[in-house]
Amino acid sequence: MRLEQKMVTLEEKVTLCEQNVSHTRRDDSGKNINKRVESTTAVAFHAVLAHDVSNPAPEHIIPFEKSVTNIGAHLNPNTGVFTCPEVGVYHFSWMIATFGVQYFTTELVRNNVVIGSAMSGDSVYWTTGAASAITMLVPGDTVWVRIAKEHGTGADLKQTFTMFNGFLIK
Numbered sequence: 170m171r172l173e174q175k176m177v178t179l180e181e182k183v184t185l186c187e188q189n190v191s192h193t194r195r196d197d198s199g200k201n202i203n204k205r206v207e208s209t210t211a212v213a214f215h216a217v218l219a220h221d222v223s224n225p226a227p228e229h230i231i232p233f234e235k236s237v238t239n240i241g242a243h244l245n246p247n248t249g250v251f252t253c254p255e256v257g258v259y260h261f262s263w264m265i266a267t268f269g270v271q272y273f274t275t276e277l278v279r280n281n282v283v284i285g286s287a288m289s290g291d292s293v294y295w296t297t298g299a300a301s302a303i304t305m306l307v308p309g310d311t312v313w314v315r316i317a318k319e320h321g322t323g324a325d326l327k328q329t330f331t332m333f334n335g336f337l338i339k
Contacts, residue, residue, distance in 0.1 A: 212254060213336035214244040222326040227318040231265075231275075231326065233333045244335070250313045251335055253306040258338040262301035263314045265289040266330030273324055274317035277302050280310055286317065290324065297330055303338070 216233035225231075232249040244251045253259070265275050265287065272290030276283045277300070289298025306312070314333050 210254065211240045211337070212243060212257075212259075213240045214238055214251065215334045216244055216246060216249070216332065218326060218328045218331035220328050224323050225316045225320075225326060227316055227320070229316045231314045231316070231331065231333070233314075233331075244333075248313075249333065250311050253308055253310040253312070255337070256307050257305070258303060259306050259312075259335055260301065260303050260338055261285070261312060261333070261335040262299065263287065263333045264297050264299040264331065265314075266297045266327040267324055268296075268327060270321070271324035272321045273298070273326070274319050275300075276315055276317050277312065278315055279304055279306070279312050290321065 214236065215238040217235040217237060218231065218233055219235040222229075222231070230249050232247060233244070234246045234249075236244065236246050239246070241254060243254050251261075261277055263275065263277065265273050267273055267290040270290070272288065274286060274288050275298070277285035277287075284304055285300050285302035287298045287300035290296050304312075312335065
């Protein structure tokens with residue numbers, strides 16, 4: 170690498186570090202009271218299924234198209250896929266609603282790898298199943314909720330009570 174290229178790379182890294190370091194606060198004596206490194210942006214979403222989905226196929230990605238909160242706009246409401254904007258630890262949770270003796274197994278997927286599962290249904294009345302997961306992500310990683318390969322024939326996802334949430338912890 171040439172010296173000019175190394176300088177440009179170094180300047181980019183310094184700029185990134187400056188953007189990620191919070192302002193240091195001092196008390197009356199001048200002592201630092203805030204030494205934390207903080208995220209430069211907030212990342213959080215809460216989305217709900219806006220319509221019933223009848224008998225979805227195995228591995229169907231659930232499109233949580235009604236965004237209640239989408240800080241940073243990293244959840245695509247058309248596809249239901251979250252795309253990570255920055256390195257960090259993220260929390261995700263999801264809840265699936267169905268009716269009667271129908272049942273679903275759902276999966277939380279990160280970059281095509283299942284990192285969490287939940288089961289809902291198989292009751293006489295309305296029922297929900299929920300789960301959560303915490304995972305480390307890097308920019309460009311994708312996370313979504315899908316129907317697992319195993320679910321009841323003719324089972325329907327119910328709107329309003331089927332939802333997906335996520336946020337950056339640190």
